[in-house]
Amino acid sequence: MSESNGATATATAVPVTTRKDWSSDQEVRWCPGCGDYSVLAAVQMLMPELGVRRENTVFLSGIGCAARFPYYMNTYGMHSIHGRAPAIATGLATTRPDLDVWVISGDGDALSIGGNHLIHALRRNVRLNILMFNNQIYGLTKGQYSPTSEVAKVTKSTPFGSVDTPFNPVSLALGAEATFVARTHDMDRAHMQETFRRAHQHNGAAFVEVLQNCNVFNDGAFEKITGRDVRASMLIPLEDGKPIVFGAEGSERGVIQRPDGSLEIVSVDDVGLDALLVHDEARHDPGLAFALSRLAHGPYEPTPIGVFRAVERPEYGTQMSEQITDAQAKRGLGDVAALLRSGSSWTVD
Amino acid sequence: MASGTQHVTEQLDQVIVRFAGDSGDGMQLTGDRFTTSSALLGNDMSTFPDFPAEIRAPAGTLNGVSAFQVHISDHDILTPGDSPNVLVAMNPAALKANIDLMAKGTILLVNSDAFDERNLTKAGYAANPLTDGSLSPYTVYEVPMTSITQEVCKEAGVKPRDAERSKNFFALGLVSWLYTRPVESTINWITERFAAKPQVAEANTRALRAGYDFGETAELFESNYEIRPASFEKGEYVQVTGNQALAWGLIAASRLAGLTLFLGSYPITPASDILHELSRRKEFGIRTFQAEDEIAGIGAALGASFGGAIGVTTTSGPGLDLKSEAIGLAINLELPLVIVDVQRGGPSTGLPTKTEQADLLHAMYGRHGEAPLPILAPKTPSDCFAAAIEATRLAVKYRTPVILLSDGYLANGAEPWRLPDLDTFEPIEPGFAAEPNHVDDDGNPAFWPYIRDPETLARPWAPPGLPGLEHRIGGLEKADGSGNVSYEGVNHERMVHLRQDKIAGIAADIPPVEVNDESGDAQLLLVSWGSTYAAVAAGVKRVRARGMKAAHVHLRHLNPLPANLGEVLNRYPQVLVPEINLGQLSRILRAEFLVDAQTMSKMQGVPFRVGEIEAAITALLGGKS
Numbered sequence: 001m002s003e004s005n006g007a008t009a010t011a012t013a014v015p016v017t018t019r020k021d022w023s024s025d026q027e028v029r030w031c032p033g034c035g036d037y038s039v040l041a042a043v044q045m046l047m048p049e050l051g052v053r054r055e056n057t058v059f060l061s062g063i064g065c066a067a068r069f070p071y072y073m074n075t076y077g078m079h080s081i082h083g084r085a086p087a088i089a090t091g092l093a094t095t096r097p098d099l100d101v102w103v104i105s106g107d108g109d110a111l112s113i114g115g116n117h118l119i120h121a122l123r124r125n126v127r128l129n130i131l132m133f134n135n136q137i138y139g140l141t142k143g144q145y146s147p148t149s150e151v152a153k154v155t156k157s158t159p160f161g162s163v164d165t166p167f168n169p170v171s172l173a174l175g176a177e178a179t180f181v182a183r184t185h186d187m188d189r190a191h192m193q194e195t196f197r198r199a200h201q202h203n204g205a206a207f208v209e210v211l212q213n214c215n216v217f218n219d220g221a222f223e224k225i226t227g228r229d230v231r232a233s234m235l236i237p238l239e240d241g242k243p244i245v246f247g248a249e250g251s252e253r254g255v256i257q258r259p260d261g262s263l264e265i266v267s268v269d270d271v272g273l274d275a276l277l278v279h280d281e282a283r284h285d286p287g288l289a290f291a292l293s294r295l296a297h298g299p300y301e302p303t304p305i306g307v308f309r310a311v312e313r314p315e316y317g318t319q320m321s322e323q324i325t326d327a328q329a330k331r332g333l334g335d336v337a338a339l340l341r342s343g344s345s346w347t348v349d
Numbered sequence: 350m351a352s353g354t355q356h357v358t359e360q361l362d363q364v365i366v367r368f369a370g371d372s373g374d375g376m377q378l379t380g381d382r383f384t385t386s387s388a389l390l391g392n393d394m395s396t397f398p399d400f401p402a403e404i405r406a407p408a409g410t411l412n413g414v415s416a417f418q419v420h421i422s423d424h425d426i427l428t429p430g431d432s433p434n435v436l437v438a439m440n441p442a443a444l445k446a447n448i449d450l451m452a453k454g455t456i457l458l459v460n461s462d463a464f465d466e467r468n469l470t471k472a473g474y475a476a477n478p479l480t481d482g483s484l485s486p487y488t489v490y491e492v493p494m495t496s497i498t499q500e501v502c503k504e505a506g507v508k509p510r511d512a513e514r515s516k517n518f519f520a521l522g523l524v525s526w527l528y529t530r531p532v533e534s535t536i537n538w539i540t541e542r543f544a545a546k547p548q549v550a551e552a553n554t555r556a557l558r559a560g561y562d563f564g565e566t567a568e569l570f571e572s573n574y575e576i577r578p579a580s581f582e583k584g585e586y587v588q589v590t591g592n593q594a595l596a597w598g599l600i601a602a603s604r605l606a607g608l609t610l611f612l613g614s615y616p617i618t619p620a621s622d623i624l625h626e627l628s629r630r631k632e633f634g635i636r637t638f639q640a641e642d643e644i645a646g647i648g649a650a651l652g653a654s655f656g657g658a659i660g661v662t663t664t665s666g667p668g669l670d671l672k673s674e675a676i677g678l679a680i681n682l683e684l685p686l687v688i689v690d691v692q693r694g695g696p697s698t699g700l701p702t703k704t705e706q707a708d709l710l711h712a713m714y715g716r717h718g719e720a721p722l723p724i725l726a727p728k729t730p731s732d733c734f735a736a737a738i739e740a741t742r743l744a745v746k747y748r749t750p751v752i753l754l755s756d757g758y759l760a761n762g763a764e765p766w767r768l769p770d771l772d773t774f775e776p777i778e779p780g781f782a783a784e785p786n787h788v789d790d791d792g793n794p795a796f797w798p799y800i801r802d803p804e805t806l807a808r809p810w811a812p813p814g815l816p817g818l819e820h821r822i823g824g825l826e827k828a829d830g831s832g833n834v835s836y837e838g839v840n841h842e843r844m845v846h847l848r849q850d851k852i853a854g855i856a857a858d859i860p861p862v863e864v865n866d867e868s869g870d871a872q873l874l875l876v877s878w879g880s881t882y883a884a885v886a887a888g889v890k891r892v893r894a895r896g897m898k899a900a901h902v903h904l905r906h907l908n909p910l911p912a913n914l915g916e917v918l919n920r921y922p923q924v925l926v927p928e929i930n931l932g933q934l935s936r937i938l939r940a941e942f943l944v945d946a947q948t949m950s951k952m953q954g955v956p957f958r959v960g961e962i963e964a965a966i967t968a969l970l971g972g973k974s
Contacts, residue, residue: 076821077822090648095658117644324634327632341768
């Protein structure tokens, strides 16, 4: 019932826009040098290319540094409460399928206080673009360890080192039956934009982990893999239909699958190009994607980036709408007067 | 057994029957069918299902006893009755758990087959009450319900063990005979309900008829009874429970507003039936979402409201606890949202299936910060319909979350409901923002989400979709007007006042209370709210019949309170507030109006009895009860 929700059906062409049109008049208040700036720029610059309207775009967030994001987008937006954005977005996206709904979250927001909402939004496959900025720290509360912080991390709340095993966000999303799972990082605008574009195209819940540097409380957390000098040898780009290769020289290293199913990084010269694992993001079984997510134990080993998984599965809101359409086709549009008489009624004269 | 015994049929003006058995004995269904056939006969009636939280507690134990009380009459009644005239006890535990409710001389209809040593021990009887003389103050009818049922079901080809399950229909048949209720409507119901299992339908029908015939032919009963139809106002009636009426009210409200109804909910007793009912009605375009938890339930509802739907969440006490943060967000966002709390005994898990009114102060104050919202409560099961519409109206008009406080008694209780003329309900105007409402510094049109309507103080509701109205809202304090984030102290204080004044101003938009003071010179005022309405109204009626003067005022709106309430309270030297809590409303009335409102408390998981109200009034007026 979009017509009753204030949405106007219009056949006119989507207006040509620039980054400026998508930027709100609010002063951006992240710390100077924060990785969030580059993600914001990537998104604001990408939006004009997506062929979408500002009025049909909503950015929703929870709490945390990343959660300020909606204030800076000149779209509809909501800065909500800690961890709950996927739940709020589910209500919005399922009642308003005409909207593009983006959820902006962080590692604490999405994986700690809001972990439950994230996994359920993913398994239901609600049409949402969920961007999770992972900086492995609580920034807004000034530096406590997060559910993605490495073991033994010394922070204000873990002066003797953290003893918590961290989540691997990509593994978690795959385990939660997510249909689209990707990873990108704040040092590579083109890669971010390509990944976000793919997420936006996906009809269902799209989960993107964005490795993002917190230069105040966890500076350099990803330097060993995303630093300009090391990137080629430490990031493993996943490209659909292509053998998985990487390396300082371009493609001297690759990934093979061992007979027991596990993956291993090898020298391409040693095994030959044909022995390499060919990435298949549409593979129905998430097992291989999961194995890829386990290649690195932390941001100090070669780490895959790109789209791990992109499969088709019926979208949640669409199915909800179909049940309504079917019921209305079978029973006619609901009639309140008849509803009140659906049990036995009697008349007093 | 002699056949064709002539029975005298006596007239009664009312009767209270209580069916009691094991949780698995089908007592709720039995009571419900008895109620329906009485309603179809034109009696007034009121029901009280009283069951344990366990689905199947150990059979035969006191913990597993499930009961259904129904009050039927030839005149206007308000409550399910204080003390039953008849107790149907399917086993010793059912007898033991309910015998204290029974006055001397009342009827006990017991399933004698169940009174074996094993069941007696499980119920904690040292001796068989049927033989030890302890039941001599009552009129006891021992009927071998299990064995007769098994006998008549044999021919239907049902195994004895399965046949035993039909004994509740035997009991229903017998009580139907005793109170001259026709069994045809129940037979039709059985045929329809068990269409896929014809053998079960046959067994149940046979058991029902056998019970009826047993009454007719066994020389056990001297007479049976008739309760004439009540004189109802002309109109079309249905039997309705509170949860059903509430669900229908939400549907009607969404139609009145012309908006999609979105329910975000998590299963919880005793509110789940609202989720079930709305989930069945997809032809109304309702989107029901069984969320991963209570927080997601309200979160999704709020997201739907942001998108321009009527967002609703339904829950009970433990769920309301979890929703507190999201309610605060809704207050800050100033978006419409309906929160239904079907109250049950607390704290914590408390008494899941038993009624209580102890969430009032939680609804009022259970959030951090200054976080006011409207609160209202339905007074009877059927009133849940209109209350749901009123809650939605206020939510939409004032762009605010509203808490609707139902309770376990209203939720499951049933009564006849004269169907309203749907045209009498005013449309609910969503009044979506349609254009920019401001001009920015450069002279360009702009949209400010917190420019208020001067009369209601409500802000514009601008769901996504309209160009030029793009805006951001959030839980951070915002600048008056522009809605931009503001940490400025003076602005915060202004916003706190604006939010409070908006809710307080609703007092001008709700009806003043009407005082029921027949003589006009009563010295005692009773204040009821929510489901205490029935017992208080009936209690006042009773003391008046005895020549005493008491006035009654009922509150549907708990926040804000009706504009004339202070004046009304101050008119009476004595004010008594009966509540199923420790005195939450009287605390509010004392704080608000400096009146000496006295508390009358009860927290036993059941509503007040009329007799308790009557006694309290009598004591306060210095009379004899």
